[in-house]
Amino acid sequence: MAVDVLMPALSPTMEEGTLAKWMVKEGDVVKSGQIIAEIETDKATMEFESADEGIVGRILVAEGTSGVKVNTAIMVLVEAGESADAAPAPVATVAVAASVAAVAAPAAAVAAPAAAVVSKASADWPEGTPMKTMTVREALREAMAEEMRANPNVMLMGEEVGEYQGAYKISQGLLAEFGAKRVVDTPITEMGFTGIAVGAAWGGLNPIVEFMTFNFALQAIDHILNSAAKTNYMSGGQLGCPIVFRGANGAAARVGAQHSQDFTAWYAAIPGLKVVMPYSAADAKGLLKQAIRDPNPVIFLENEIMYGQSFEVPDLPDFTIPFGKARIWREGTDVTIVSFSIGMKYALEAADLLAKEGISAEVIDLRTLRPIDYDTVLASVQKTNRCVTVEEGFPVGSIGDHLASTIMQRAFDYLDAPVITCTGKDVPMPYAANLEKLALVTTADVVAAVKSVCYR
Amino acid sequence: MAAKKAPEKSNVSKEELLKFYREMLLIRRFEEKAGQLYGMGLIGGFCHLYIGQEAVVVGLEACTKEGDKRITSYRDHGHMLACGMEANGVMAELTGRSGGYSKGKGGSMHMFSREKHFYGGHGIVGAQVPLGAGLAFADKYKGNDNVTFTYFGDGAANQGQVYETYNMAELWALPVIFVIENNHYAMGTSQARSTKSETLFGRGLAYGIPGEQVDGMDVLAVKEAGAKAVAHCRAGKGPYILEMMTYRYRGHSMSDPAKYRTREEVEKMKSEKDAIEHVRDLLLSAGLCSDEELKAIDKSIKDVVNASAEFAKASPEPALAELWTDIYA
Numbered sequence: 001m002a003v004d005v006l007m008p009a010l011s012p013t014m015e016e017g018t019l020a021k022w023m024v025k026e027g028d029v030v031k032s033g034q035i036i037a038e039i040e041t042d043k044a045t046m047e048f049e050s051a052d053e054g055i056v057g058r059i060l061v062a063e064g065t066s067g068v069k070v071n072t073a074i075m076v077l078v079e080a081g082e083s084a085d086a087a088p089a090p091v092a093t094v095a096v097a098a099s100v101a102a103v104a105a106p107a108a109a110v111a112a113p114a115a116a117v118v119s120k121a122s123a124d125w126p127e128g129t130p131m132k133t134m135t136v137r138e139a140l141r142e143a144m145a146e147e148m149r150a151n152p153n154v155m156l157m158g159e160e161v162g163e164y165q166g167a168y169k170i171s172q173g174l175l176a177e178f179g180a181k182r183v184v185d186t187p188i189t190e191m192g193f194t195g196i197a198v199g200a201a202w203g204g205l206n207p208i209v210e211f212m213t214f215n216f217a218l219q220a221i222d223h224i225l226n227s228a229a230k231t232n233y234m235s236g237g238q239l240g241c242p243i244v245f246r247g248a249n250g251a252a253a254r255v256g257a258q259h260s261q262d263f264t265a266w267y268a269a270i271p272g273l274k275v276v277m278p279y280s281a282a283d284a285k286g287l288l289k290q291a292i293r294d295p296n297p298v299i300f301l302e303n304e305i306m307y308g309q310s311f312e313v314p315d316l317p318d319f320t321i322p323f324g325k326a327r328i329w330r331e332g333t334d335v336t337i338v339s340f341s342i343g344m345k346y347a348l349e350a351a352d353l354l355a356k357e358g359i360s361a362e363v364i365d366l367r368t369l370r371p372i373d374y375d376t377v378l379a380s381v382q383k384t385n386r387c388v389t390v391e392e393g394f395p396v397g398s399i400g401d402h403l404a405s406t407i408m409q410r411a412f413d414y415l416d417a418p419v420i421t422c423t424g425k426d427v428p429m430p431y432a433a434n435l436e437k438l439a440l441v442t443t444a445d446v447v448a449a450v451k452s453v454c455y456r
Numbered sequence: 457m458a459a460k461k462a463p464e465k466s467n468v469s470k471e472e473l474l475k476f477y478r479e480m481l482l483i484r485r486f487e488e489k490a491g492q493l494y495g496m497g498l499i500g501g502f503c504h505l506y507i508g509q510e511a512v513v514v515g516l517e518a519c520t521k522e523g524d525k526r527i528t529s530y531r532d533h534g535h536m537l538a539c540g541m542e543a544n545g546v547m548a549e550l551t552g553r554s555g556g557y558s559k560g561k562g563g564s565m566h567m568f569s570r571e572k573h574f575y576g577g578h579g580i581v582g583a584q585v586p587l588g589a590g591l592a593f594a595d596k597y598k599g600n601d602n603v604t605f606t607y608f609g610d611g612a613a614n615q616g617q618v619y620e621t622y623n624m625a626e627l628w629a630l631p632v633i634f635v636i637e638n639n640h641y642a643m644g645t646s647q648a649r650s651t652k653s654e655t656l657f658g659r660g661l662a663y664g665i666p667g668e669q670v671d672g673m674d675v676l677a678v679k680e681a682g683a684k685a686v687a688h689c690r691a692g693k694g695p696y697i698l699e700m701m702t703y704r705y706r707g708h709s710m711s712d713p714a715k716y717r718t719r720e721e722v723e724k725m726k727s728e729k730d731a732i733e734h735v736r737d738l739l740l741s742a743g744l745c746s747d748e749e750l751k752a753i754d755k756s757i758k759d760v761v762n763a764s765a766e767f768a769k770a771s772p773e774p775a776l777a778e779l780w781t782d783i784y785a
Contacts, residue, residue: 155597181597187627192586192620199590202575203525205597226580227587233782235568236559239575240785271783295785 158210194220211247229272257428286321324371350446506534511731515678555771582615611642667697
């Protein structure tokens with residue numbers, strides 16, 4: 001009986017991939033466990049083994065096709081003497097050109113709600129600057145490459161940043177361009193290499209430390225806090241530490257409690273650190289370049305789910321975005337929604353839905369959590385008189401809590417409703433798909449919170 | 457004094473012996489004065505004295521050249537004086553005054569001097585080990601032949617990050633000398649009560665790092681071993697471990713109950729192994745100098761230390777605005 005071979009999910013967050021190469025052709029006999037194709041995800045190119053035995057009856061997706069959705073039938077296996085005619089016809093629409101458009105589509109969808117409504121152009125680059133579309137991943141890579149070209153003391157170290165090309169492909173190609181002296185693969189030894197990197201920063205280098213995810217930075221937390229953040233103060237200003245700690249932060253998808261945690265509020269509590277968590281690719285690039293040039297330790301928090309999202313990025317040889325300057329993505333009059341990183345996705349989606357119900361939301365991306373641009377938030381709240389904050393982290397001691405208290409202290413008379421903080425739930429992240437969804441903040445949470453503060 | 461050593465190192469000059477004598481004596485008198493000021497309430501918090509271990513830093517500093525770096529734990533006063541930092545600035549930091557090396561904001565455990573390449577002064581046991589390897593990483597990256605002396609105690613030797621650092625230091629051939637100051641007690645826990653390892657330097661062999669045990673009470677033996685380790689590092693052969701067998705006469709900190717060792721044990725070390733007496737004997741028994749000359753040195757050291765105490769008392773407290781400075785570079 002003919003069996004459909006489906007496009008596999010090869011990582012927790014993979015939704016689609018490229019069928020890079022077929023290792024078999026129609027008519028070949030395939031054994032179980034045999035490598036039949038190479039599939040490229042947004043993280044790596046991986047070999048795909050057949051789980052079944054049979055004869056390749058028909059190849060449904062041509063080599064080189066990108067944007068192939070997980071669970072799409074890519075090949076039909078038949079038994080000896082059986083015909084593949086009963087199988088579905090090759091998916092003609094999944095041609096290379098068509099799939100490129102398919103890849104670009106979600107990107108446009110992400111940018112669309114904001115682009116349509118933002119009236120004040122971003123002041124981060126001159127009006128009329130040519131733009132190009134790129135993913136957050138590419139933007140981060142470009143930021144590092146540009147800074148490494150500009151300053152020979154900038155170097156990258158971490159687990160799998162070199163030969164493996166980065167666990168999430170952020171450092172892809174950097175080893176080839178800059179060599180093993182400047183792109184340093186470390187053993188799995190977070191505390192040790194973080195301490196070494198801090199010492200190297202004191203010794204005159206500008207290290208970028210990649211944590212595969214910030215969950216693993218807990219192993220190194222003593223050096224981040226006690227060695228990197230405090231020494232300039234304890235030395236009376238003699239020993240600044242120009243270092244960037246970067247990597248994925250927050251929930252990915254279905255990786256359980258130890259690998260799904262947003263540490264933004266933790267790091268934002270520490271004097272001596274600067275804390276950045278960008279949403280768009282342009283911010284990822286401009287803020288990472290700024291972080292690498294900063295003479296202080298910078299915690300640069302990325303989000304795995306955002307890595308593959310595309311945005312418009314200024315096509316400039318060099319641009320940076322200053323810390324402590326929020327971006328207003330969407331102007332509005334009825335309520336202020338403040339967020340950062342992936343929370344912006346929910347905030348902007350909610351603003352779209354609310355607009356249809358006649359509620360005009362102003363959406364602010366904080367971009368940096370230390371320093372925080374209080375002025376932009378307060379000015380907005382003084383205009384809208386209502387505020388909802390959105391983040392993925394735990395509710396106790398959240399960024400939202402801090403903003404709520406700041407707004408209460410500095411704009412109490414302007415408030416028409418209590419500030420509502422939308423956060424992740426107060427539970428370790430569950431694995432089960434339905435429970436995980438329940439634990440995370442959602443667009444619906446934001447819509448409900450806005451309606452509540454608007455008494456609607 | 458029992459079991460005096462013979463002046464066996466005839467190739468050591470009078471000048472060098474006098475230099476060692478002066479430097480070790482400065483540390484001892486300084487620490488005695490610090491203990492006194494602590495008792496008077498002029499120094500607060502934790503204060504860990506280096507008395508007894510002076511030969512280690514003085515002997516190793518004799519092997520350094522300009523640009524070499526050093527980093528250590530919270531028992532750091534001796535290291536600072538040995539690398540040329542001013543007694544005034546160290547003492548004023550102990551009293552929390554603006555004239556201190558950290559403007560009064562660091563205290564006993566957190567002092568630094570970029571100028572003298574002294575990178576602290578670290579209060580978290582063992583943290584200085586990867587930090588020191590990182591300083592060496594920067595030197596290797598820049599292509600110079602400087603070395604970093606990374607000091608830690610027998611207590612810190614049980615921290616996991618020490619071995620993470622050994623692994624990478626050897627893997628990347630970093631020019632770092634790991635100096636284990638084995639004074640036999642991690643606070644109040646003797647080495648025998650914390651490990652079955654017979655030697656601490658021997659643990660480095662598992663990572664491919666050569667090392668040796670050294671009589672850390674003999675400044676000449678320290679210097680000789682240090683020179684060997686420095687040559688190894690400067691030649692690009694990677695790290696080296698020196699396990700300095702030494703002894704701290706005073707408590708772990710100023711609030712040590714001293715219940716974990718006998719008074720006899722301490723007295724025996726003082727009378728038989730004292731590093732300063734050793735050099736004094738070498739000078740006198742070989743007829744290199746007179747008792748009067750040494751007494752003159754003693755007085756000049758006492759003057760320096762007394763002056764530092766006066767400076768540390770007279771230096772003003774930091775301005776209140778200093779609370780908000782130096783958080784960011």
